[in-house]
Each structure stands twice: as C-alpha cells, then as structure tokens.
Amino acid sequence: MSSDDFIVDPLRDIEVHEHAKAFRRFLRWENSERVDPLALESVNEIWTVRGKMPFRLDVVSDAELPDDSGLTIYDGACIVVKIPRRIRHKAFMGDGYARYTIAHELGHAVLHIDQLMKGATLPRRRVGNVTPTWIPKFKSAEHQAVVFGGAFLINDDTARGLSSADEVSVQAGVSLTAARIYFEEMQEELARPAVAIRVQKIADEVREILSSNPVPPQTTFLNEVCSCCGQQKLFPVGHKFMCQVCDTVYDRFQDGDEVQ
Structure with missing residues (x-):
C-alpha cells in the first residue's frame, strides 16, 4: 500500500530530533560537520526505534521511480x-534537495518500521507529499520524516552558532526549506528557558500574595478540579488561581468557570 502520508505513532518534534541524533551516534557521525548520506551505501545494518535492522540503500533507474525522489519499503528481510x-x-554533487531526500527516507526507515513491516511503502513525491487535514503533525509520517531529515544532516553545535537559515543551508548542505524548518525548531528550543522564566514569575507572584494574605480556613473553591492532582481545591488569588493541595498556579482559568 502506498500513499502520500500515514498515521504513525505520535512523536513530538524534540523526540524525532533525539532519534535522529541517536542514529548519528550509531553511525559514529555525531560530531560530523557535514554528513554524507551516500555513505549509507556501504552500511548493511541500521538502528531503528525497534532496534537494529538489516538495511540496504539501493540506487534504481529513473524509470523505476518516475514520480518519486525516494521510496522506503520492507522487503520481508531488510529495510x-x-x-x-x-x-x-545530485546528492554526489552536493545538491541540498537530493541530500535531504535521502535523509528524509532514512527517517521513515528509523521511525516507521512498524508500518513498513505491515506493507506500507513510504515515498517522497517529486511534486511534494500531501497530508490529509485529519492527520495531526505529531502523528504524520511525513512530518516526522521532515524533522528527522534536518536533524540528521545538521550538526546542532555548529548550527547554534549560525544566524540564519541561509547559513544553515550552506554549512550543512541541505535545501533552504529544510534549513528553515530546522532553524525555526532551534529558535523554539532556545525560547523554552524564557517560557520557564515567565511561569516561575507567575508562581512567585502568587506566593508573594499568599504570604501577605494566607488562605482563610473557609476557602471558596472553583467548581473545577486541578488538572495536576485532580482535586477540587482551586481558589482565586488576585487575578490568578492556585491549588490548595499541590500548589499548582494557573495564570487564568477557562471561560465559564463558576464559584460554588
């Protein structure tokens, strides 16, 4: 069975990223500045999320794959x-799209062994794969392979020292589209500490309010349970809410909540 996309086991982008780095470590390429995906032609075993599996990178005639830039299958004994x-x-000549295509298909080989062993064939369309709107990104085989491809080809330490997707594209030898996807993910990762700081600030503000205005014995609780501990012990503190049981702080609660 062949399709533009499949529903697969859910994975966050950061998890896909880590799987790609694990694959690099398996190949002993973790410190490589510029990965050569064609080196997989001499590899007969790869690491996958289900363990080591026999592997083969086949170069076929253009006529065999006229509409696809790559295709991943399981032939009954080998990925x-x-x-x-x-x-x-083109990959031999350093073309970014071609290099990324191979890495993209390696993403299917590493991440989607369950689907492959059930008979799925995972192609990369020359005109671009179409993902149905009902498949969410974190369950999309194509989205996961897109994230994997960039994470596999790009050296994280080097990329963090670059200032734009264009620089990432040139340094790692990937398409500009792939570099932009990777660069956006990297920027989000770097922004996470800022999010943590904002959450901590909210918690500190609530604790400061509580220290000057302790919760009275007869606390009025919201008609909602805490999403962390499951207890109906949420009470208002200024314009925020806090759980009396687990001390979880909420910046605001959903519209429609009522106080008993």
Missing part, C-alpha cells in the same frame, strides 16, 4: 531505501 539515479547523482 530498503530506494533512490533514483538522478537523485544519487
């Missing part, structure tokens, strides 16, 4: 990534 001769030639 096979097929690339047409035109893609291999």
